[in-house]
Amino acid sequence: MNNQECDEIRQRIDCLPARERETDDVLSSHLMDCPECHKYAEFQNSFDRQLRPQLLEVAIPEGLKEQILQSTSALDDCDLSESEDSVQNAEVEAELVRPATVRQHQRGSSLLKWVIAGTAVASVIVVMMFQWTPADPQQRLTYDAAKDLLLAQFQEMSPEEWDRLSPFDQSFETLGIVDPQLSEWTRSETVGMSLDDDPQHEVAICEFRFRQWSGVLITFSADEFDGVPEQSYSASGQSVLQWRSPGGDLAYVCIVEQGSAEELLTEILGNFA
Amino acid sequence: MQSERSSHLNSVGDLVEDHYADVYRFAYRLSGSHADAEDLTQQAFLTACRKRYQVQDPDRIRGWLLTIVRNTFLKTRQRDERMIAAFEDVAVSSNDFDSDTFRFDEETLQKALNEIPEHYKTPLLLYYFEEIGYKEIGELLGIPIGTVMSRLSRARSVLRERLCRENETSEISETEDSRNNPASEVSAKQKDQ
Numbered sequence: 001m002n003n004q005e006c007d008e009i010r011q012r013i014d015c016l017p018a019r020e021r022e023t024d025d026v027l028s029s030h031l032m033d034c035p036e037c038h039k040y041a042e043f044q045n046s047f048d049r050q051l052r053p054q055l056l057e058v059a060i061p062e063g064l065k066e067q068i069l070q071s072t073s074a075l076d077d078c079d080l081s082e083s084e085d086s087v088q089n090a091e092v093e094a095e096l097v098r099p100a101t102v103r104q105h106q107r108g109s110s111l112l113k114w115v116i117a118g119t120a121v122a123s124v125i126v127v128m129m130f131q132w133t134p135a136d137p138q139q140r141l142t143y144d145a146a147k148d149l150l151l152a153q154f155q156e157m158s159p160e161e162w163d164r165l166s167p168f169d170q171s172f173e174t175l176g177i178v179d180p181q182l183s184e185w186t187r188s189e190t191v192g193m194s195l196d197d198d199p200q201h202e203v204a205i206c207e208f209r210f211r212q213w214s215g216v217l218i219t220f221s222a223d224e225f226d227g228v229p230e231q232s233y234s235a236s237g238q239s240v241l242q243w244r245s246p247g248g249d250l251a252y253v254c255i256v257e258q259g260s261a262e263e264l265l266t267e268i269l270g271n272f273a
Numbered sequence: 274m275q276s277e278r279s280s281h282l283n284s285v286g287d288l289v290e291d292h293y294a295d296v297y298r299f300a301y302r303l304s305g306s307h308a309d310a311e312d313l314t315q316q317a318f319l320t321a322c323r324k325r326y327q328v329q330d331p332d333r334i335r336g337w338l339l340t341i342v343r344n345t346f347l348k349t350r351q352r353d354e355r356m357i358a359a360f361e362d363v364a365v366s367s368n369d370f371d372s373d374t375f376r377f378d379e380e381t382l383q384k385a386l387n388e389i390p391e392h393y394k395t396p397l398l399l400y401y402f403e404e405i406g407y408k409e410i411g412e413l414l415g416i417p418i419g420t421v422m423s424r425l426s427r428a429r430s431v432l433r434e435r436l437c438r439e440n441e442t443s444e445i446s447e448t449e450d451s452r453n454n455p456a457s458e459v460s461a462k463q464k465d466q
């Protein structure tokens with residue numbers, strides 16, 4: 001037996017950690033009736049048992065811990081939320097990190113970058129307003145739908161404009177666990193958008209609901225954006241809010257589809273007080 | 274409020290003490306170089322220290338640290354299209370699961386990992402390091418779970434294929450060695466390259 005169901009089962013075996021494979025009902029019922037997949041599962045269990053310890057067996061260089069402690073000691077006591085510190089820390093990092101073959105996205109003129117990024121995202125917003133169907137944020141926003149929207153707009157813009165956006169790729173860090181101000185927001189699954197076939201995501205996008213408000217939230221990297229939260233309007237008059245994360249690493253652009261944008265702005269400003 | 278959040282995460286010293294070894298191991302498996310792994314580890318902790326007040330769930334700190342390593346790594350690498358295309362073309366046999374003992378050496382393992390492009394390798398490493406499945410990996414990396422499933426499954430198949438093939442090769446070599454053919458192991462490895 002080696003049909004599509006078996007292929008799906010084997011992919012499931014590949015994608016679940018060993019402890020979950022043991023308790024997964026879908027797997028259990030298939031493996032009882034399919035000796036080939038059963039054999040595959042046993043093989044994978046044996047393979048994983050032997051591979052994992054070997055993967056973790058990496059000798060740690062002597063003195064590494066002390067080096068890290070030394071380089072991070074300056075950061076231990078300061079209030080890390082202050083932007084001045086971020087600048088200082090960036091300088092510390094610049095000195096400590098060995099120059100590498102860095103991707104072409106250098107941090108150029110911050111203002112120019114923000115203007116370009118803002119323009120790019122604002123353009124996306126205009127397209128989205130015509131095409132977006134508000135959905136329950138609990139439902140998953142499909143990658144294809146989000147990407148189609150962004151790519152449609154991307155084709156009308158100079159690719160260099162998108163290229164100037166920093167690689168983002170922090171949708172988990174930002175929206176999943178670390179941004180306290182978004183912890184109360186109900187969000188659809190975040191879709192990381194890679195606009196130029198690069199593995200890094202320049203933009204992350206999701207639908208949200210927060211108390212009486214709902215809409216679309218776009219997140220991208222904008223370390224240099226030094227703006228306070230503000231409200232603007234799209235070409236067709238829809239409210240758009242922009243602000244940055246408390247750590248200053250990310251910029252948010254929020255299309256408010258339901259609820260008063262002014263009141264949401266006040267709420268967001270409260271987090272900055 | 275700030276200090277409340279900070280209290281979720283221990284001091285920088287504790288953060289380093291608790292996680293530096295795992296972060297380094299992950300960085301080494303990802304980059305394939307001890308020098309790069311040292312840089313990545315240093316850089317990741319600097320970034321993590323700046324952002325540590327933002328962490329809300331202390332149980333997920335290590336996964337969070339590993340994604341910082343990965344993001345830092347990505348910033349230093351150009352995407353290698355040829356490597357990706359070559360990897361995606363690798364044929365994987367689907368019906369040979371008899372072996373239950375693998376004896377791959379360190380060099381073979383890291384060589385096999387080095388041939389896996391980053392966006393396949395990161396889910397694979399997170400799977401083994403964190404012992405998490407496709408849903409958690411998708412959350413960590415911010416990529417759709419369907420994409421995680423296909424990448425993880427592909428990465429695991431190719432790695433298994435390469436390590437088992439290597440295993441078979443070395444078994445054959447040993448058999449031939451025992452027949453007084455000292456050149457056989459070298460030729461098997463050369464053939465593989």
Ligand SMILES: [Zn+2]
Binds near residue numbers: 005
């Ligand atoms: Zn089956």
